[in-house]
Amino acid sequence: MSFELPPLEELLANSHVVRLPMRVRFRGVTQREALLINGPAGWGEFSAFTEYKPAEAARWLAAGIEAAYQPFPEPLRTSIPVNATLPAVDAKDVGAVLERYDAPHTIKIKVAEKGQDLAQDLARVAETRRLYPQAALRVDANMGWDINQAVQALKALSQYQLQYAEQPVPGITGLAEVREQLRNAGNPLKIAADEAVRKHTDPLEVSRLGAADLMIIKAQPLGGIDAVLEIAKQAELDVVVSSALDTSVGLAQAAALASALPQLPYACGLSTATLFANDICAQPLLATAGYLPVRRVEPDHQKLETLRPREDRVQWWMKRLENCYAELTRG
Template sequence: MLPDLADLLADAHVVALPMRVRFRGITTREAVVLRGPSGWTEFSPFVEYDDAEAAAWLRAAVDFGWTDHEPTAGSVPVNATVPAIVADDVADLLRRYPGCTTAKVKVAEPGTTVDDDVARVAAVRRAMGPDAAVRVDANGLWSVDQAAAALERLAPFDLQYAEQPCATVPELAALRDRIDGLGVRIAADESVRKATDPLAVARAGAADVLVVKAQPLGGVTAARRVIAEAGLPCVVSSALDTSVGLGMGAFLAAAAMSPGYAAGLGTAVMFTGDVTTAPLLPVEGRVPVRRVEVSPELLARYAASPERSAWWRERVARVHALLAAAG
């Protein structure tokens, strides 16, 4: 049931967390953390998303904060995340992910070249060794031709998969056929979390792996249904959440993620601050599955400006009205 707006905002806090490096075009991550009867939860759709797209994120916040989800494991394995940094900085960054044996490497960043991508992936492989699992993520920024050419150069590094190399489901299907025999599997992310039909990519045979995120899919309950119906291996990842949102993802990963894969839930490393004194940082390559308690001191330290706080509260109110109207 959708709580009243007053109940939703009764203990809500807008924060702006500074990041170590630019990621996804931002250096500060804004989010709303709010407390429901089951614990702290999070609403943090990216600022460019419209209210209709943000509605799933608010459903997720309500699902986690107003439902007593039970943890089904003590911890889950996570990957290191390597932004589009220069190759010389890779080894230092990976030290922030102790025990991780999987790395996701950003590629196709605007302003960089395929040569930069190759050098970055090569540096990850050197630092982590031959037994590590290495993934690349293009965020849908390549054309089919560009993806085919880039993956041909990256394939010798023994990729676990290439995440969202192209933007659309037809492009992913065409690329998958084109690189057949190259030994690189295709994973879909945006084609799942931003689609009106998150299972369309699976039905089209356009991907080998699905990347699922709790908030964009409407929460732990809704995402578990998607995973159950997909019929493909699934990897749970974060949407650059605070540790509160990472806790939501960890509950999902423990309950529904395919064995043999590391979740993309180690991203608390990318922030220089958080909302809790016990952030979900990787330890021995894993993060715990638990609800996070926030720190009043840290909420105050990282509070967004009054203008940004008002913007987010107005956004919550608009999205809440959409959900209420939809029943």
């Protein structure tokens, strides 16, 4: 971290736990929990997914503390182009989900969902292409395939003119193998690394091994804006800033990160506030005409109360903050 940690007692005293209902199941989640930190620079978010252990979740806490205690960098742009995100819904529901987005010029489509098959993925992508013939489409498998499945699926899905495919298989060597097999088959589909970057002890290995054409970077999982800007600088790959299913507080930090990048060649995955049935701000951070404004947000104090979960969940998050804080002090 590039700044001194505030006292743990101060963080605990200024933290609020919320649970936000989702409109649709996303990444297996129907209720998204987060811990929000009120600091001298504004609000920060700590919302590592509940299954993450302290060693990994500590980076998310570092990002939340950075947002609460450090000013955002000077922006190079005041709004960020964003993609719509389509969960792994039935093809018949594609239109209803995407109608919630304002002017989707770019659409990320979830595929390889557990319990579904390639036929369902093809139907979902085909319906999206039919409804939005001019949109840039990208697919995200969240490591859901093995190498053979990924190559077969991506060859079939390529008929819909995809912009890129995000993390089709686990790991870095797996990504490199899928990319090589596609190239050998004459398929130029770009491969994007997500989990291979944010879950790896060395995020730059993807670049060194030529495993991907671009990197998906997220402020929370990688430890905050300063850390991500350094990774992006060294990677020498195009980058796409994406949400980690953040509330508007986390989205504000992610948008500030995107605003500080020297180049931003792709729309970013920062329009996920539409997936929530409720948010912690009176004015959630939503896109207008496919662009997200770069600004700090202020939670609504009444919503902090109404969206507060049961006390056992509040205490679970406070204990998690303590455990992750201990990881940061050791680091």
